[in-house]
Amino acid sequence: MSGNAQKVCIVGGGPAGMMAGFLLARAGIEATVLEKHADFLRDFRGDTIHPSTLQVMEELGLGETFLALPHRRVETLSGVVDGRSFRIADFRHLPVRHRFIAMMPQWDFLNFLATEGRRHPKFMLRMSTEATGLVERDGRVDGVRARGPEGETTVEADLVIAADGRHSVLRGASDLPRKSFGAPMDVLWFRLSRRPDDREETAGRFGRGGILVAIDRGEHWQCAFVVPKGGEAALRARGLPAFREAVAALAPYLADRVDEIASFEAVKLLTVAVDRLTRWHRPGLLCIGDAAHAMSPVGGVGVNLAVQDAVAAANLLAAPLREGRLTDGDLARVQARRMPAVRATQRLQRMMQDRVIAGALDATAPLKPPLALRLLDRVPLLQRLPARIVGLGFRPEHVAAPAA
């Protein structure tokens, strides 16, 4: 690999893939993003744009345009245990320009990146195009096989970036070693209507045997009901009226509309998994985002980490790609840069899952606010620490790759 500028094929148009495609094309690298869906409209995704991502937008000169899109600002986070509210995190002191989480449908974020990406001549987005496998030659990855509107096709590339999410096909095809951690919970998603006079909601609600998080989507609440791992069957067996009652008990302000859950057909199960590759790369292939490390929904940091991976990858790979000298060592540098943040975040998520979530989901255990929650609420200064971890992450990345 030497001489001319090298080409990149990015598989997956989620936060990691779209940000990587945009940043590489902006740096003058030919970057093709393949996305299997025809659009970005998907319901069950993180809708949180964290202060560190807003900072990246600022560094790209896009902060103002981005925040002109409809969003809601969340400056603090709370937990409600058995009806009593505890403040957990306060973002208003972070050392960045935008000290809040912007709640914005993920499709708006991805459409924004697509629009900005298209301003760069080297950016190409191929929707409705699904990667089906890797093309390999002499032990290195040389491109991907894909199925798109024009039928079966091959996309050749000097580097393939797998950003195809937690069920990554490419990661499966790559044989990269993976470490899986259990998760004590699954999440059931459903919608309830939102009324103009509804209160703001920035809290997770903990009750006996269940946790509810409601995300404001303007005309509706996107609700996440957390159940013990494998608990969906028992919940269904108890019947719809019991489920509606459980939702109403956790969030009394929704009691007048739980009948909108017409059947269990409207309730979608998302199994929670936490895992990570112990090696993110092979010659010609790099995994980032959920494809490299599936995150727990605890703290809602998956989108943030995916974006940070993309920024680090563009920072470290743009120059070698442009100069036609990319090596496996460059790919190893991306993993070395991002792995400590991933490891630390997952460790914290697993601790929260085991100590707080599992306890709350045990219907037989007494429901008591954990000591940490009570302390955070009582000492506001302490709320800056979770704000920093959730808002900025353990290793915030800054845009270094210059625009071509």
Ligand SMILES: Cc1cc2nc3c(=O)[nH]c(=O)nc-3n(C[C@H](O)[C@H](O)[C@H](O)COP(=O)(O)OP(=O)(O)OC[C@H]3O[C@@H](n4cnc5c(N)ncnc54)[C@H](O)[C@@H]3O)c2cc1C
């Ligand atoms: C229940 C739940 C709630 C969550 N809540 C939050 C939250 O509040 N905040 C937060 O930050 N994170 C949250 N997350 C995590 C967050 O959604 C992910 O961590 C984040 O989206 C990862 O980004 P990604 O780009 O790596 O992967 P993804 O967002 O999964 O994107 C992968 C993309 O690749 C495409 N794709 C897949 N296979 C192929 C293929 N073969 N060919 C072409 N394209 C393909 C997919 O269609 C998708 O668009 C949550 C996750 C879950 C499961």
